[in-house]
Amino acid sequence: MSLSLRAGICMVILFAMWILSIVNFVLESFFxxxxxxxxxxxxxxxxxxxxxxxxxxxxxxxxxxxxxxxxxxxxxxxLKPGKYIVSYEGKYYWVSEDFVIVDYAHLSEILSYPIMGGIQFILTDGVYVASERDIDIFAGAVEGILADRRVLALVSYFDFENNVLLLRRGIRVKVLDWESLETNKELLLQLENASDRSEYIFLSDGKLLRAR
Incomplete structure (x- = not known):
């Protein structure tokens, strides 16, 4: 078979494939x-x-x-149920236990449930998954803290990036050890009736100190 004949056959095959792709596009569009x-x-x-x-x-x-x-x-x-509400790129979402975004959060939910922030997500296999290290430790501590309804009523925001916890009264707590805070979460109840908006530091040894 000559070279020119082979080239001609290849051109015919390519032309036929091009025609088939056009036909498929037309079928997709109209049917x-x-x-x-x-x-x-x-x-x-x-x-x-x-x-x-x-x-x-x-x-x-x-x-x-x-x-x-x-x-x-x-x-x-x-469908994985939502467990936590996160703030991400200016919007609020429900995430599952393994920190996959599963739904939008409604305004009523945002106002009545503590928010997590400072968490980055990456698109993996069509879903947004938290990309942060130690997110399991943080989530476990948050779950333990929120398990006490009295504490749940006090907390408004958990900042993973800056290791900060905000109370609904405007009090800011710098957290040096989330796991230790979970163990000593009753210390937060001491701030329930605080008359000012001071900043506090929670140390790894379980002590809560007033910073200013």
């Missing part, structure tokens, strides 16, 4: 339509939700599952 896709979410209570549109062709349907969901077979998916 694809958005349709409502109901996805069954299995949490503590099973609910049926209406999730973003699927794209249905006459021969195939592409189903879009919620980011962060886990397939549990049988046409069901498990």
């Amino acid at each position: 694809t339509e958005p349709v409502e896709q109901l996805t069954r979410i299995v949490n503590k209570d099973e609910i049926l939700i209406e999730f973003p549109l699927a794209f249905r062709r006459a021969w195939k349907t592409d189903i879009i599952y919620p980011p962060g969901s886990v397939d549990v077979s049988g046409g069901r998916v498990y």
Whole structure:
């Protein structure tokens, strides 16, 4: 087979592939339509939700599952529940126990529940996951602190980046050891009736000192 003949065959094949791609684009444009896709979410209570549109062709349907969901077979998916509210790039989100963003936080939730800040996220496999080191230690301490309802009513903000805890009265606590603060969280109750907005430092040995 001559070189010119081989080149001619290659050109014909490339031309045919180009024609097929155009035909596929036309079919996608004219025969694809958005349709409502109901996805069954299995949490503590099973609910049926209406999730973003699927794209249905006459021969195939592409189903879009919620980011962060886990397939549990049988046409069901498990959506990770939100555990903490985080502030990230000027917006508020619910994150799961493993710090994956799963939902937006409503204003009423933001006003009534402590916020975490100073946490960075990266996009991994279609979901936003916390990229910080020691986030598990921080989250464990926060969970332990918020387990006491009396303390929960005092706290408004946890700053991971600057190691700061803010109380609803405007009092700022610099935290040198989050795990130790969890163990000695009852010390925060001493600030419940504080008359000023002083700054405090919580030391690693479990002492709470007034900074100014």
